[in-house]
Amino acid sequence: KREFAEKLLKAAQDRYQEAEVFFVGSTATSIELYNGSLEKFEIADSRGLQLAVIQDGVQALAYTEELTEEAVDYLLNQVQAILDLGQPAEDLPGFYEGQDELRPLPDQKKFQLETDQAMASLQELQQEVQKCTSEAKMITLELGANAGEEFICNSKGLDRSGQAGQGQIVV
Numbered sequence: 117k118r119e120f121a122e123k124l125l126k127a128a129q130d131r132y133q134e135a136e137v138f139f140v141g142s143t144a145t146s147i148e149l150y151n152g153s154l155e156k157f158e159i160a161d162s163r164g165l166q167l168a169v170i171q172d173g174v175q176a177l178a179y180t181e182e183l184t185e186e187a188v189d190y191l192l193n194q195v196q197a198i199l200d201l202g203q204p205a206e207d208l209p210g211f212y213e214g215q216d217e218l219r220p221l222p223d224q225k226k227f228q229l230e231t232d233q234a235m236a237s238l239q240e241l242q243q244e245v246q247k248c249t250s251e252a253k254m255i256t257l258e259l260g261a262n263a264g265e266e267f268i269c270n271s272k273g274l275d276r277s278g279q280a281g282q283g284q285i286v287v
């Protein structure tokens with residue numbers, strides 16, 4: 117991802133006055149047990165990359181979820197098509213130059229979920245809940261976890277990245 121973003125930024129810098137690349141990606145896992153049986157298991161993975169450029173007072177943005185060699189040309193062609201429309205943006209602030217304070221990006225260890233371990237933990241939790249009460253007619257356990265990362269780099273030297281994650285269990 118990083119190599120792809122750097123390649124895209126270099127190609128954009130060769131063509132435009134200012135360029136910026138922003139990446140965001142995440143993985144989410146959801147597991148649900150109902151009375152000890154697997155009811156739901158989902159893994160969702162998403163990612164996207166945005167290219168923003170400024171040329172002669174006109175800003176253009178293009179986005180893709182594909183991180184392939186063809187995507188570099190696609191993004192460059194998309195921003196050029198927008199620039200060709202020649203609609204200048206009013207009060208265009210430009211990209212970050214280093215004077216202003218930035219909000220901190222997440223800087224937590226990425227939450228990693230091992231599926232086999234998660235299933236075993238849920239089954240063990242199921243048994244513990246059953247021990248706690250004999251009155252329960254049904255027991256539903258849900259485990260959710262997500263991990264994400266983002267980075268931004270531009271032609272003015274900005275290069276920041278961060279990771280974050282969280283997990284939860286509901287009984």
